[in-house]
Amino acid sequence: MSHRSFSVFRKIFSEFSKLPLRGVAIKQQTAYTHKSELLASLQQVKTFHTTPIVAKDKITINLIDRKGEKHTTSANIDDTILDVVLDNELNFESFGVCEGTVSCSTCHVIFEDGVYSLLEEPLMDEMDMLDLACGLTETSRLGCQVYLTKEMDNCTVTLPREITDARDV
Amino acid sequence: STDPQICIVGSGPAGFGVAQSILKHHPTAKVDMFEQSPVPYGLIRRGVSPDHQDVKNCIHGYERTAVLPGFSFYGNIEVGSALSLVELQAAYHAVVLCTGAQEERKLGIPRENLRNIFTSLQFVGWYNGDTNHQDVNVDVGGRTAVIVGHGNVALDCARMLLKPTHMFKNTDISSEAYNKLMKSEIKKVYLIGRRGPLQMACTRKELAEITDLEGVVTQVDTNVFTPAVNQAINNKDLKRRKQHRLVKYLMKVANVENKYISKEFEIKYLRSPHSITTNDDVTIAGINFNINKLEGDNVYEPLVTSSGELEHISCDLLISCIGYTNKLFDPNIPYKGGKMVHDNGRIKPAQSPGLYASGWCRDGPLGVLADTSNSSTQTSTSVLNDIDDLITNKPSCRGYKDILPTLEEKNIDVITWHRWQTIDEHEVNEGRKVGKVREKLLSEESMIEVSK
Ligand SMILES: Cc1cc2nc3c(=O)[nH]c(=O)nc-3n(C[C@H](O)[C@H](O)[C@H](O)COP(=O)(O)OP(=O)(O)OC[C@H]3O[C@@H](n4cnc5c(N)ncnc54)[C@H](O)[C@@H]3O)c2cc1C
Numbered sequence A: 001m002s003h004r005s006f007s008v009f010r011k012i013f014s015e016f017s018k019l020p021l022r023g024v025a026i027k028q029q030t031a032y033t034h035k036s037e038l039l040a041s042l043q044q045v046k047t048f049h050t051t052p053i054v055a056k057d058k059i060t061i062n063l064i065d066r067k068g069e070k071h072t073t074s075a076n077i078d079d080t081i082l083d084v085v086l087d088n089e090l091n092f093e094s095f096g097v098c099e100g101t102v103s104c105s106t107c108h109v110i111f112e113d114g115v116y117s118l119l120e121e122p123l124m125d126e127m128d129m130l131d132l133a134c135g136l137t138e139t140s141r142l143g144c145q146v147y148l149t150k151e152m153d154n155c156t157v158t159l160p161r162e163i164t165d166a167r168d169v
Numbered sequence B: 001s002t003d004p005q006i007c008i009v010g011s012g013p014a015g016f017g018v019a020q021s022i023l024k025h026h027p028t029a030k031v032d033m034f035e036q037s038p039v040p041y042g043l044i045r046r047g048v049s050p051d052h053q054d055v056k057n058c059i060h061g062y063e064r065t066a067v068l069p070g071f072s073f074y075g076n077i078e079v080g081s082a083l084s085l086v087e088l089q090a091a092y093h094a095v096v097l098c099t100g101a102q103e104e105r106k107l108g109i110p111r112e113n114l115r116n117i118f119t120s121l122q123f124v125g126w127y128n129g130d131t132n133h134q135d136v137n138v139d140v141g142g143r144t145a146v147i148v149g150h151g152n153v154a155l156d157c158a159r160m161l162l163k164p165t166h167m168f169k170n171t172d173i174s175s176e177a178y179n180k181l182m183k184s185e186i187k188k189v190y191l192i193g194r195r196g197p198l199q200m201a202c203t204r205k206e207l208a209e210i211t212d213l214e215g216v217v218t219q220v221d222t223n224v225f226t227p228a229v230n231q232a233i234n235n236k237d238l239k240r241r242k243q244h245r246l247v248k249y250l251m252k253v254a255n256v257e258n259k260y261i262s263k264e265f266e267i268k269y270l271r272s273p274h275s276i277t278t279n280d281d282v283t284i285a286g287i288n289f290n291i292n293k294l295e296g297d298n299v300y301e302p303l304v305t306s307s308g309e310l311e312h313i314s315c316d317l318l319i320s321c322i323g324y325t326n327k328l329f330d331p332n333i334p335y336k337g338g339k340m341v342h343d344n345g346r347i348k349p350a351q352s353p354g355l356y357a358s359g360w361c362r363d364g365p366l367g368v369l370a371d372t373s374n375s376s377t378q379t380s381t382s383v384l385n386d387i388d389d390l391i392t393n394k395p396s397c398r399g400y401k402d403i404l405p406t407l408e409e410k411n412i413d414v415i416t417w418h419r420w421q422t423i424d425e426h427e428v429n430e431g432r433k434v435g436k437v438r439e440k441l442l443s444e445e446s447m448i449e450v451s452k
């Protein structure tokens, strides 16, 4: 199975299987006086993950946030950049707003030339969302669509700086 | 020292974006959000199409912000009537306007008030269960609809009429709209714009959501693909990438033979609305368009001139999707070209320090969620940079405590986040009964009632 078809399979798998996804942590709750209080507390711990739980090999990646600050973290091969951001609770400003469903372009990241050329070509839905990404560059990709590979060890991925550049709806 | 008291007006993506970053960087800040509607989320609830549920995932992030200890939501409070901006500025160190740009734009042509003519604000509001637009009486019993506009909202409206209605069954579309659209007789939808293909504001993705529909044939007069256009789209230019991909795609899907045709989608260019026609002085019979020409050397920003000729297109339904305008929120706020004059989100003139704006109310009704997020990051950075000075200058601000007397005096039934959660639960439960993600309540009264 090619890497891409594996990732597509995995997406389908995680969408339809009722297995809990990694990152979904439901804390043991104490007595709640109201249903919505419980709901609220669940919402606080609810996170999501685009790939299922499998033990994976690790690489190191450097992420540069919107303010230019560098975060070096270890990351699982076959995870997406979005997964890395979520798992490490990097809490980047408005990042991954549509939760990896290729509907927002807020997970836009910029790769180094060398690494960019190693990546598989973006699919049509990623191309469409990239059209709307703010501050698009020649080496831009969507963080929720790029899966980490061994070759990407020690690479640096940069979030676009804060900018405003609104276009017609 | 005093904790910052920050007030956000409006609970759309801009408002939640600002709240999110302020609370992230300043965990002891007190952020109060005022919303005119009893329910939050602005256009995410009332604008984004029911078949774009993934876009609405952003709500999960807003929910996580809303339950942070520093955050409070106060719905059913219209700033400008229930509370004045002056009152808010006295009570809070910083006031951030995130009120969107939801004034409708009409075509401004004769007989626009006839039956079955709507603005996108009305039509979208109708199918999305916007409490302000439930009285519109959309008649889909005719055969032909004309949509004026070439933006994504125009395509949302066209898709609503072209896509098999049962495909909306499980969404949060209003049931009233769903039932009516199930009986739709519309077989032909025109999408008509003033300029050429390179000026279309929509995205390839939105267009493909229609052209990919089974049984829908896409018609385009290929004369619009002039040699200049053909040349332009092959230039590599990241800033024009969106337009180039769109036009290339259009060329591919235009007039493709289709064995089984159930509906027609015709995209027309170079047409400006001139006047509505009618046979009985009550209902629309069609619309006259001025035929335009594009001139000048700039293929992207051509000069539009009228050829003086008219074309009549018969139709039974007309929806104008020519954008929205900014409501002049306060006479003291300076505007230029439909946008607020600002410095990184700070509203000038500086005689009122502590006033900020973000999102569509600041930048005009342009762009998607990503643009609005950007705007919010910028504005919240300014608020955070200024906050210490603002506290020093206005040490006596007590936030909500200061305005509570006004709200009590005016007898305003404030919808807290807790009460919204009750409404939310109710809507989700009602939806579940009929296999929908949500069944929206269609009046403010029913929302308030349910939340009690
Ligand atoms: C029909 C339509 C479809 C769209 N579809 C998409 C899409 O698929 N994907 C995408 O990325 N983007 C889409 N957008 C764009 C997106 O909705 C906007 O980028 C975004 O909603 C702008 O956010 P905002 O917070 O500035 O304004 P809004 O979302 O309009 O929020 C403003 C809020 O302020 C409140 N308010 C206004 N005045 C007052 C007052 N005086 N007092 C108190 N509260 C007040 C309003 O009730 C509202 O809740 C769409 C837009 C439209 C119109």
Ligand code: FES
Binding pocket: A082, A095, A096, A097, A098, A099, A100, A101, A102, A103, A104, A105, A106, A107, A108, A129, A142, A143, A144, A145
């Ligand atoms: S998270 Fe929205 S497109 Fe990637």
